[in-house]
Amino acid sequence: MKWPHAISIKQVALAFIAGLLVLVSLIGGFAAYQTRGVTYSLERHNHDAARSELTTAVQRLLNQTQEQAANLANWDETRQQMVQPEYYTYWRDQRVYESGILPSHFVRVALYTPSGSLLATRSGEIRLPARLPADLPLHQAASWLTGEADSAVLYHAFPIYADKHRLSLLGYGLIRLDFMPALLQQEALYFTDKTSVRLTLKPGEKLSASKLLSALEFKARPDLDRLHFQTILSRTLLALFILLMIAALLALFAYHRLLARPLQRLSQDIDAMQHGRFSLQSGRSQTMRIIELENVRRSLYDYQLQLRELHGSLENQNREFHSQARQDALTGSHNRRAYEEDWEKFRLDLKNSPQGVAFLLFDCDRFKTINDTYGHAKGDRVLSLIADALVMALRANDRLYRLGGDEFATFLSRTTPAQAKQIAQRCQSLLEASVFSDLGINEPVGISIGIAFCAADQLEHIDDLPKQADIAMYTAKQPGRNRIALYGEDTERASQTLVASRETSALFQALASPGMIEMHYQSIHALPGCKVDYYEALARIRYHGSLVMPDAFLPVVSSRRLEAGFDLAVLHQIDADLSSQQLPSGIGVSINLSAQSISHPEVVSQLLELSRHSARHPLILEITETSLITQMAEVRTYLDLLRTVNYRIAMDDFGTGYSPLRYLVDLPVDVVKFDISLINKLGQDNRASHVVADFARMMSEAGYSLVAEGVETDVILRKVKSLGIAHVQGYLLSRPVPLAEVAASRAIPHAGVKCVT
C-alpha cells in the first residue's frame, strides 16, 4: 500500500471531524435501528393489545346484549306483553328504555310468537325481521350479524318463558343493534383505532357471532407514548446530531484558530525563511495560544533572529570578501576581476539603455624603468599615487580598474568623445600635480591614455572598445604625441600606429585563433662536431600571408601581460609539431617561456602534457634571464616539478638581465645560454673578452651546460670551442626555419652546416 502525498493539518482535522460525524451517525443509525426494533415490537404488542381489546369489546358487547336479553326475558312486563300485547308498542318503544334494560334507541327489541312471527307489526318495525330465522336454535339464545344497506346489524334472539323453570314458552325476543356504533362507543378501546375498525358484510349476508372476530378488520391506534417516545428520541438524536455538528464546527473553528492556523503560519514562516522573506515584525506580533506552539514560534523567531544576525554578519563578510576580491590590494582601485564583471554587466545594461560609451586605457610611461631603477616598493607607491590621481579625476560614479602592472582602465557611460578627452586631460593634469619627489623620484611620471568611443547607435561594436583603446593608447605613447589619443581620430593620422595596430591585431587574433602561430626552429649544435643536438622553437605569427616577427609582437605580449596566454598558444603549436613527428627522434626541442608563465597553472599543466614527447625529443625550457622573477620560491617549485618529467631548464639571454647569479643559485638551471651580447665580446681582444671567457669556463666547470647564442662568425665559433662551451647557436650555423624545412634539411646530413674545425 502506498501512502498518498502528505496531507495538510486541515485535511487531518476535516478527516477527524468527518470520521467523528460518521461514527456518531453510525451510533445514531444503530440507535435508530434498535429503536425501530423496539418500535416494531411495541407495534406488535400494540396490535396484539388492540386485538385483545377488540375481542374483549366484542365479547363485552355480546355479553351485554345477552344480559339485556336475559333481563328482558326475565322481566315481568315482557311476559305481560307476550300474554297481553295490547300495549306492546308502549312497552317496546318506551318501557324498555325507561326501565333501563335497553340503553338507547340504537338498540331495538321485538317480541315474536312461539312460532317465530312478529308479535305486532307496526310502521316503526320495518327494520326488524318479520320472522325469526328458521335455522337458529331458538330454544336458546343465538346471536348473528347481518349486512344491511349501510351497516352491519347484530341480532340476538332469546326465548321467553312464563316461569323461571322454563316450562312454558311464551315466545321470543329479538334485540337488534347497529354493531359498529355499539362496538365503538365503548370507552374501553384504548389500543384500537376506532376509525379503522371495519366489518364488511354484503346486504343480506349473514355472519355468526362466533366468526365475528375473524371477520373484523382493525388497526391498532398509534401508541401516543410510543410516538412521544419516538418523537423524543428523534428530537434527541437530531439535537445530538446538531449539537455534534455545532461542537464539530466549534472544534474545527478552535482547531483552526488554535492549531491549524498557527501551524500554517509556522509553516509559512518556515517557507518564508527558506526563501528569505520572513518578516520579524509579523513573527514578533502574533502570539499563539497553545503553549507548545508558542514555544515553537518563539524558538523559530529567536532562531530566525539569530539566523538573520548571522546572515547579516555573513553578508557583511561576504560583501567585504567580495569587495576585497574585486579590489586591487596595492592601489585600492578595482582589480581585473571587477573589471571583467563590471564590463560584462555594463555591456548587458547597454542593451536596455543605449548610450555613448568611452573606454579609457591608462598606461604609465617608463614605469619599467622606474621600477627597475627605484625598486618595487617605490614602483608600487608610484602606482598607488597614479591610481589616487585617476580616481580623483574621474567622475563620481566612474570606476578605476587596474588591469595589471601599470595599466589602468575605466569606461565612461553617457559621455561623448569630447567629454572623454576632457576627463583624460583632467587625469593627466591631476597626475602631473602629484608629488613624486617625496619618493625620491625626480623624473616626471606620466601616463598615456588611449580612448575608444562607441556611440549609442553603434553599440554592436562595443566589444572592440578595449582593443581600440589599446591601439589608441599605443598611439598616444608614440613620441611627439600628447599622450592622449582617441581611436579613430588620432590613430588614423599616425602611420606607425597603423603598424602597431597590425601587429597587435595579429597577436590578438593569433591568441584567439589556433594555427596563426607558426613555430620556426633554429638548430643548436653540439661542439666540437657541430652536430645538431636540438632545436630552439621560435614563434612567428602568420598574419595576412606574412610573418610577424617576435620583436614586433613580444612587446605587446609583455605590455598586455599576455605572457601566459601567448606561451600556452606556443606550447599548443609545439605539441602539434612534435605530434606530427616531422622532427627526427632523438632531436631535442628547446622552448622559450616567460618567467611569469612558469607560475601559471595552465602553462604548467600544458608543459606536463607536453612532456609525453620527452622520450622521443628531449625537452628544454628556456627562461629569459631578463624576466622579472618576483616569486622565486614558487617558480623554483614548478621548475623542480618540470624537471621530474625530464625537462631541462635553460637560462636564456644570460648576461642581459638583473641578478643573474641569484637566478643561477636559486633556480634549478641546467643550461645557461650566453646572450649574443656576451658572445660578441669573445670576438674582441680586450678585458671584457677575458671576463666572458673566464666566466664561461667557470660556469662550465660548475657543471652548467653552456650554449653560445648569436654565433655569427668563425672567429667567435672558434673562440667558443676553445672555451669548452658545449653548444652553439647562431646564423653562422643556421637560421630559424619552418618545421617543414627542418624535416627536409634533416634528409640531407649536415646540410647547410658550417662548422670550423
Place this chain on the structure above:
Amino acid sequence: MRSCLLCLLMLVFPAAAHAVIVQQLMRPGIAANAEYLIGDRDKPAVLLLHGFLQTREFPTVITLAHGLQTEGYTVLSPTLSLNIPNRTQSLACEAAHKHGMEEDIAEIRDWVDWLKSHGHRSIVLIGHSFGSMQLLAYLSDHPDPAVKAYVGTSLIEAQIGSTFRPTLIARLESLIRNKQNALVTYPLSFCQKYPSTPEGLLSYVLWDQPRVLSALKVVPVRMLLIMGDTDSMLGQGWLKALQHIQMPMVIVHGANHFMDGEHEFDLLDHTLAFLRQTPERASK
C-alpha cells in the same frame, strides 16, 4: 278449583316442610304465586297481602310473615299478578297497567279459596298499605265466611295527587263508555305517572277516603288497624278520620308507612296480640 298446588317438599317431607311456593292460574295465561309458610294447624291462617305494585318480597311483608310463622301461624303471602304471568318483581309505575281492583279482589278470593282448600277454616286477612285497602275491598264484596278477622296496617286510600277525583272519574268513565282503551296516565298512590287502562285506573280511583271509611264501617269481621303516627304517605287528616269513626286501631308512635326498623316488632306484637284473640278452628 282452578288451582294447582306445587308443594313438593310438603308432599315428600310433610313434617320438615315449612315454606312452599304456591302457584295458581288466575286467568288464562296469567298465573300468580304465593309463599305458603306453614304454621300450627290449630291457629288461624293468615293471608298477608303486599302493598301497591309490590310483591310478597316487600320487606315489611316478609318480615311480618316470618314473624307470624315463628309464632306458629300459617301465612300465605301471595303476589298479585297485576295481569302479569308469574309476576315476581314489583311493577314499575310507568309500566302499562292493565289491572284493576276487580282482578285484585278476584285473586284474593282465589287465595282465600286456596287456603280453605287446604283445610284452613279460620283465616285472618292482613294487608299492608294499598293491600289493606284491597283486602278491605274484598271484605266489602261478599267475603268468604272462613275469613274471621282483618288487620289493616298503614291503611291508605287510592291517592291521586292533586287531581280532582270527580273530574278524573268522570273522564275515565267517559273513556270507558267510548271504549277508548288507550292508556291514561295520572298520579296514583306513590306513582306520579301511572299509565293504565281507564277501567283499571277507575277501579282504584273510586276508593277514596270516604269509600274506605265506609268500607271499614261495614267490615263483617273482627278488625284492627295498625298505623304509624309518622307515616308521611298518609293523606292529610287520615289518621284523625280513622280515629273519628272509632275503628279499632293501634297507632305506633314513631312508625312510618313501612313500619321498619324497631317498629317491625311493634307491628308484629300488635298483630300477634290481635291474632291471639281470634277464634281458632282445626283445619281438618
